[in-house]
Amino acid sequence: xxxxxxxxxxxxIGKMPEALASELDIFEAxxxxxxxxxxxxxxxxxxxxxxxxxxxxYDNGERHDGKKVQKMAYPRPELTKGPxxxxxxxxxxxxxxxxxxxxxxxxxxxxxxAEEYSDGIAHITTRQDVQLHYVHIEDxxxxxxxxxxxxxxxxxxCGNSVRNVTTCPYAGVCPDEVFDVTPYxxxxxxxxxxxxxxxxxxxxxxxxxxxxxxxACALVNLHDLGLIAATRTExxxxxxxxxxxxxxxxxxxxxxxxxxDPFVPLEEILPLAQAxxxxxxxLGEKKNRNRARMKFLVQDLGIEKFRELVQEERKxxxxxxxxxxxxxxAEQYREEPLRPAGRLPEGGSPxxxxxxxxxxxxxxxxxxxxxxxxxxxxxxTARQLRALADIVRxxxxxxVRTTVEQNFVIRWVxxxxxxxxxxxxxxxxxxxxxxxxxxxxxxxxxxDTCKLGIxxxxxxxxxxxxRLAEKSFQMDEAVKNLHxxxxxxxxxxxxxxxxxxxxxxxxxxMAGLAVPHFQVVLGGEWEHNAGSYxxxxxxxxxxxxxxxxVRLTERYVADRRSGESFKDFIKRIGKGEIKKLxxxxxxxxxxQRDRSFFRDWGDPREYTLDDMGIGECAGEVISxxxxxxxxxxxxxxxxxxxxxxxxxxxxxRTAYQSMLSAAKALVKTELESVPNDPDRxxxxxxxxxxxxxxxxxxxxxxxxxxxxxxxHEKAGQPYTEDSARFLIDEAQLFIDACHNYSSRAEALxxx
Amino acid sequence: xxxxxxxxKLWLENSRPTDLEPLIQIFHGWIQAQGWDExxxxxxDYRHVPxxxxxxxxxxxxxxxxDNTGNHLGVRYNRKAAVEGSNQDxxxxxxxxxxxxxxxxxSDPRLDSKFRFNGRDIxxxxxDRLLAPNTPATREAFQPELTxxxxxxxxxxxxxxxxxxxxxxxxxxxxxxxxxxxxxxxxKNLAS
Numbered sequence: 008x009x010x011x012x013x014x015x016x017x018x019x020i021g022k023m024p025e026a027l028a029s030e031l032d033i034f035e036a037x038x039x040x041x042x043x044x045x046x047x048x049x050x051x052x053x054x055x056x057x058x059x060x061x062x063x064x065y066d067n068g069e070r071h072d073g074k075k076v077q078k079m080a081y082p083r084p085e086l087t088k089g090p091x092x093x094x095x096x097x098x099x100x101x102x103x104x105x106x107x108x109x110x111x112x113x114x115x116x117x118x119x120x121a122e123e124y125s126d127g128i129a130h131i132t133t134r135q136d137v138q139l140h141y142v143h144i145e146d147x148x149x150x151x152x153x154x155x156x157x158x159x160x161x162x163x164x165c166g167n168s169v170r171n172v173t174t175c176p177y178a179g180v181c182p183d184e185v186f187d188v189t190p191y192x193x194x195x196x197x198x199x200x201x202x203x204x205x206x207x208x209x210x211x212x213x214x215x216x217x218x219x220x221x222x223a224c225a226l227v228n229l230h231d232l233g234l235i236a237a238t239r240t241e242x243x244x245x246x247x248x249x250x251x252x253x254x255x256x257x258x259x260x261x262x263x264x265x266x267x268d269p270f271v272p273l274e275e276i277l278p279l280a281q282a283x284x285x286x287x288x289x290l291g292e293k294k295n296r297n298r299a300r301m302k303f304l305v306q307d308l309g310i311e312k313f314r315e316l317v318q319e320e321r322k323x324x325x326x327x328x329x330x331x332x333x334x335x336x337a338e339q340y341r342e343e344p345l346r347p348a349g350r351l352p353e354g355g356s357p358x359x360x361x362x363x364x365x366x367x368x369x370x371x372x373x374x375x376x377x378x379x380x381x382x383x384x385x386x387x388t389a390r391q392l393r394a395l396a397d398i399v400r401x402x403x404x405x406x407v408r409t410t411v412e413q414n415f416v417i418r419w420v421x422x423x424x425x426x427x428x429x430x431x432x433x434x435x436x437x438x439x440x441x442x443x444x445x446x447x448x449x450x451x452x453x454x455d456t457c458k459l460g461i462x463x464x465x466x467x468x469x470x471x472x473x474r475l476a477e478k479s480f481q482m483d484e485a486v487k488n489l490h491x492x493x494x495x496x497x498x499x500x501x502x503x504x505x506x507x508x509x510x511x512x513x514x515x516x517m518a519g520l521a522v523p524h525f526q527v528v529l530g531g532e533w534e535h536n537a538g539s540y541x542x543x544x545x546x547x548x549x550x551x552x553x554x555x556x557v558r559l560t561e562r563y564v565a566d567r568r569s570g571e572s573f574k575d576f577i578k579r580i581g582k583g584e585i586k587k588l589x590x591x592x593x594x595x596x597x598x599q600r601d602r603s604f605f606r607d608w609g610d611p612r613e614y615t616l617d618d619m620g621i622g623e624c625a626g627e628v629i630s631x632x633x634x635x636x637x638x639x640x641x642x643x644x645x646x647x648x649x650x651x652x653x654x655x656x657x658x659x660r661t662a663y664q665s666m667l668s669a670a671k672a673l674v675k676t677e678l679e680s681v682p683n684d685p686d687r688x689x690x691x692x693x694x695x696x697x698x699x700x701x702x703x704x705x706x707x708x709x710x711x712x713x714x715x716x717x718x719h720e721k722a723g724q725p726y727t728e729d730s731a732r733f734l735i736d737e738a739q740l741f742i743d744a745c746h747n748y749s750s751r752a753e754a755l756x757x758x
Numbered sequence: 759x760x761x762x763x764x765x766x767k768l769w770l771e772n773s774r775p776t777d778l779e780p781l782i783q784i785f786h787g788w789i790q791a792q793g794w795d796e797x798x799x800x801x802x803d804y805r806h807v808p809x810x811x812x813x814x815x816x817x818x819x820x821x822x823x824x825d826n827t828g829n830h831l832g833v834r835y836n837r838k839a840a841v842e843g844s845n846q847d848x849x850x851x852x853x854x855x856x857x858x859x860x861x862x863x864x865s866d867p868r869l870d871s872k873f874r875f876n877g878r879d880i881x882x883x884x885x886d887r888l889l890a891p892n893t894p895a896t897r898e899a900f901q902p903e904l905t906x907x908x909x910x911x912x913x914x915x916x917x918x919x920x921x922x923x924x925x926x927x928x929x930x931x932x933x934x935x936x937x938x939x940x941x942x943x944x945x946k947n948l949a950s
Contacts, residue, residue: 008838122885393926455802472806
């Protein structure tokens with residue numbers, strides 16, 4: 008699309024690493040082949056994904072404009088960049104930033120690219136990547152070349168590959184870390200990038216490194232491969248290594264990573280990662296994407312068997328000098344300050360003091376601090392990126408890191424420079440306080456740009472941020488430090504499972520209309536590298552979520568015990584009490600003439616297709632199928648309460664029952680007299696909704712139905728705490744999918 | 759020098775922070791109606807970003823927005839697709855598009871006259887660093903094109919030029935007319 012695209016290649020020859028330049032020439036050739044119809048669209052899709060060029064909402068050429076589904080009149084509707092993905096529809100470019108580390112020149116390049124090829128905004132993701140939205144596929148080779156010229160690759164940023172290696176952004180300066188994991192992040196990232204043993208995965212593979220186990224910064228427990236720094240003394244000599252975890256993951260059903268080995272010495276880290284990759288490539292699911300993440304492989308095999316397979320694979324590996332050549336350099340790695348250590352001058356404005364309290368933390372190196380640059384919803388403008396480049400040049404050795412909370416951190420700031428740094432950040436609109444607090448809300452792109460979004464996570468995040476920021480001065484300290492995380496759907500890109508207050512988008516029918524909702528997920532633990540995951544408690548209409556936050560936080564302030572965390576508070580008062588607290592918010596308003604309730608945040612379009620009518624609830628007909636779905640919700644809630652009480656068997660059985668009720672609800676729409684026999688319900692469901700693919704989610708396919716089949720197959724077997732918990736999560740998703748199907752089916756009938 | 763990807767931003771009367779929320783509905787309406795030369799695709803809401811791109815209707819060939827970059831609120835037309843013809847044609851095309859968008863805002867009762875062109879300040883910039891790096895050489899090459907275009911736009915009226923001095927920012931100039939013009943007048947000048 009850019010006129011200058013052909014000129015950039017020549018301009019940058021000699022400025023890019025040769026191998027990368029050659030890869031990008033190949034990618035550009037593949038684009039041309041696809042345009043000529045000489046490359047299959049599926050092959051091209053995986054090719055571009057492996058270069059970080061991802062799809063975006065409405066790229067199938069259809070968009071619901073608030074009145075009807077509109078066919079977008081693209082100039083080349085016959086040309087696709089993947090199945091059902093039109094060539095000219097804008098997409099998203101993900102840019103891998105290992106460990107979130109960027110220098111000033113890289114910030115400036117990102118600024119230029121955001122301005123010239125996107126909408127002027129660079130978006131920081133929950134995995135320390137940078138994303139540009141609304142990018143045309145034909146601009147991507149130039150974008151990649153310009154990135155390559157500053158030593159950034161987008162290779163394997165998406166697709167079934169090793170994704171960005173994330174790391175604690177305080178590595179090297181954190182007072183509690185065992186050692187600085189930065190050089191090991193770089194080594195692992197380099198080693199796995201394009202490695203032949205990582206090219207045949209059934210799904211993505213996400214690694215993370217942390218310098219300690221107690222903080223949240225790298226969220227190791229939710230990763231496919233997680234490394235936590237550890238040391239061991241051998242013959243009086245302290246040796247560095249890592250505790251290695253595998254099989255963690257969020258997604259629809261979250262899994263905590265399992266400990267593979269409590270101490271792996273440095274020289275074994277890369278070969279171990281290679282061996283794990285080989286096991287995953289060999290035995291990981293390939294056909295069913297919904298079971299293809301490593302967490303399922305570890306769960307299915309059991310950690311002991313998985314460990315055994317990895318050890319066998321390790322023994323069979325041909326030695327590679329890269330396993331150890333990096334170690335000497337890594338051990339000598341030091342990040343140096345630009346300015347001498349100093350002391351914070353006395354005084355400062357109230358604004359500075361407020362920012363200092365929330366956004367500054369002391370380094371382990373005396374006289375230096377880390378300053379957090381809070382980005383609203385992870386967004387930063389091109390001009391702000393340039394200002395940030397100037398700031399890091401002025402105060403540090405030109406480095407900055409992105410965080411999983413969608414912010415930047417500036418490290419190695421001399422304390423005496425803080426007032427000047429604050430002034431510079433303020434001038435660039437980057438001096439907002441509240442880092443890591445309740446106003447620093449994490450959100451995935453949701454319905455704004457993501458194809459999978461169900462509700463507007465960014466719209467809700469912006470609204471909550473606005474409301475909470477207004478009140479933040481008067482907030483109780485205990486509330487100020489809570490975390491809110493929002494995902495637009497069950498896939499958890501907003502990491503809602505880890506938050507004190509988590510939300511993920513679902514849709515529900517109310518008064519005969521589809522209404523955007525969020526599942527409220529409570530009790531997650533952000534600390535301890537994502538120590539535990541929250542559980543859904545209720546689906547609440549989007550427009551009532553701010554009130555959910557108010558009620559829960561007020562109740563916490565009023566009833567918490569001394570020093571009690573929000574997670575412990577939620578556990579103590581129990582789900583029954585919470586349900587009572589939120590019960591009225593789950594219902595539609597009595598006066599439904601105000602249509603805004605049925606729309607999503609920041610989106611004036613009606614959420615449903617074209618059948619919304621004012622006050623139609625008066626004539627609403629509740630079918631017996633709707634009653635069965637409500638029963639399913641009730642049973643699921645009972646299962647959650649049972650799990651909370653430690654009644655594992657009951658929790659598992661009731662969750663399974665809730666799935667049967669939901670399945671029966673759908674079967675009833677076609678077969679009024681469905682018997683109450685689980686085999687018949689599941690059989691009829693399979694025949695009528697799965698085999699016909701009617702139940703298939705547009706993107707997740709038959710995944711949710713498979714949860715039902717799996718639960719039915721295992722019915723009667725004893726439940727463990729883990730299996731009951733997974734089943735509850737799966738039941739919630741299955742019921743959500745039944746609601747979605749029901750809304751879709753109704754829209755088809757009335758549309 | 760080939761000028762492509764011309765951007766034009768018309769500064770608004772009210773440069774103070776204004777509630778941009780009504781624009782979201784208006785832009786969705788534009789997508790529904792598709793009554794523009796460009797294919798309009800989606801709405802991007804960046805109201806939460808200080809001095810940011812504001813609210814944008816994303817198009818295939820161009821974006822329209824009410825943009826607050828540099829803390830100057832303005833109606834911006836960002837041409838993404840190449841435009842055939844001469845440089846004068848391209849400058850004219852982008853300026854007309856921005857003016858037409860501005861007229862729509864000015865006449866939309868939902869906006870209560872809060873989005874009106876200030877009658878004098880127009881930013882023109884080129885969103886392509888390779889075609890138009892922000893250097894003195896570009897300025898020199900651009901000057902005759904600009905002079906010719908502005909003579910037509912302001913019907914020979916006087917104006918001042920303020921070039922973008924920060925070399926990393928896009929090459930651009932803010933033109934300040936000596937007298938006030940309405941968007942209708944400017945459109946008429948360009949049509950003549």
